[in-house]
Amino acid sequence: MSNNHIFIEKLRSSGLRPTKQRIKICKLLFDRKDTFHFTINDLSDSLRKITLDKISLATIYNTINAFKEKGYLKEISINSNKTYFDTNVSNHHHFFDENKKELIDLNDNDVGKIKIKKSLPGKKIKSIELLVKIANSN
Amino acid sequence: MSNNHIFIEKLRSSGLRPTKQRIKICKLLFDRKDTFHFTINDLSDSLRKITLDKISLATIYNTINAFKEKGYLKEISINSNKTYFDTNVSNHHHFFDENKKELIDLNDNDVGKIKIKKSLPGKKIKSIELLVKIANSN
DNA sequence: TTACCTGCAAAGAGTTTGCAGGTAG
DNA sequence: CTACCTGCAAACTCTTTGCAGGTAA
Numbered sequence: 218m219s220n221n222h223i224f225i226e227k228l229r230s231s232g233l234r235p236t237k238q239r240i241k242i243c244k245l246l247f248d249r250k251d252t253f254h255f256t257i258n259d260l261s262d263s264l265r266k267i268t269l270d271k272i273s274l275a276t277i278y279n280t281i282n283a284f285k286e287k288g289y290l291k292e293i294s295i296n297s298n299k300t301y302f303d304t305n306v307s308n309h310h311h312f313f314d315e316n317k318k319e320l321i322d323l324n325d326n327d328v329g330k331i332k333i334k335k336s337l338p339g340k341k342i343k344s345i346e347l348l349v350k351i352a353n354s355n
Numbered sequence: 356m357s358n359n360h361i362f363i364e365k366l367r368s369s370g371l372r373p374t375k376q377r378i379k380i381c382k383l384l385f386d387r388k389d390t391f392h393f394t395i396n397d398l399s400d401s402l403r404k405i406t407l408d409k410i411s412l413a414t415i416y417n418t419i420n421a422f423k424e425k426g427y428l429k430e431i432s433i434n435s436n437k438t439y440f441d442t443n444v445s446n447h448h449h450f451f452d453e454n455k456k457e458l459i460d461l462n463d464n465d466v467g468k469i470k471i472k473k474s475l476p477g478k479k480i481k482s483i484e485l486l487v488k489i490a491n492s493n
Numbered sequence: 494t495t496a497c498c499t500g501c502a503a504a505g506a507g508t509t510t511g512c513a514g515g516t517a518g
Numbered sequence: 519c520t521a522c523c524t525g526c527a528a529a530c531t532c533t534t535t536g537c538a539g540g541t542a543a
Binding site for chain 1: 430432433434438439450453464466468469470473475479480481483484485487489490491493
Binding site for chain 1: 506
């Protein structure tokens with residue numbers, strides 16, 4: 218279970234000191250097979266379940282913002298008051314379940330090829346994000 | 356220039372009283388050929404340019420939320436601290452210019468057909484929103 | 494007159510920041 | 519020892535709400 222050395226290495230190689238708090242956040246985010254979608258509040262709740270030491274919101278925000286800058290996390294576009302993050306940083310799309318307020322990955326096989334036929338002079342495409350909102354069908 | 360009666364009718368038929376403030380907001384939003392994309396702050400600034408009477412932020416928020424509920428405006432998904440609105444309420448997609456922080460409509464001809472091959476039991480698709488982020492190419 | 498609307502100020506929610514004490518290297 | 523990090527509280531931004539005075543019907 219102690220993959221700690223991997224995370225310590227990951228942090229150190231990014232110029233971030235491997236503190237107790239950051240290692241716990243790393244384990245929660247990256248020590249898993251599936252993609253993890255979360256808000257800061259989700260993350261704070263989850264951390265409280267796996268450790269008795271309290272990690273302050275300020276530290277969580279700082280760490281998540283650092284991870285985002287290093288490219289370890291991706292911010293997802295949703296019109297919500299909260300910011301959603303994704304541990305899957307590859308190009309992919311999402312379902313957003315409006316009842317559960319929850320994101321679900323769509324991989325390349327789930328979506329037909331998207332063709333953008335318009336271009337603007339002096340501008341280039343940085344990313345293409347598809348958000349498919351779903352809700353209970355009854 | 357006085358299309359006021361059209362807006363008065365529009366408001367009244369939606370159960371909204373045609374006040375001075377709402378008529379001015381209507382004229383700014385709907386008395387134009389092109390789509391208008393804005394944040395509440397953009398709108399407040401624009402209003403200050405066309406009238407000396409101050410319209411308070413509370414009134415602007417109330418009015419815009421009412422218009423959204425009536426289906427006269429659409430909220431656009433962007434990961435931003437601000438909420439973006441669009442006077443084009445039809446199904447369509449957007450460019451988001453990261454330099455200008457500005458939305459640009461993509462109409463159906465600009466985007467190839469989008470096929471969603473995945474479905475979830477008990478859930479149905481409510482909307483499909485494509486956001487293409489662009490930036491200066493230099 | 495009655496129900497609704499406006500504007501102000503205060504309250505909320507999410508996020509960021511300043512700073513004193515603590516920890517990694 | 520020094521630079522960086524944490525936690526607290528305060529500050530900030532965007533948005534909503536309570537309420538007193540104003541306006542439409």
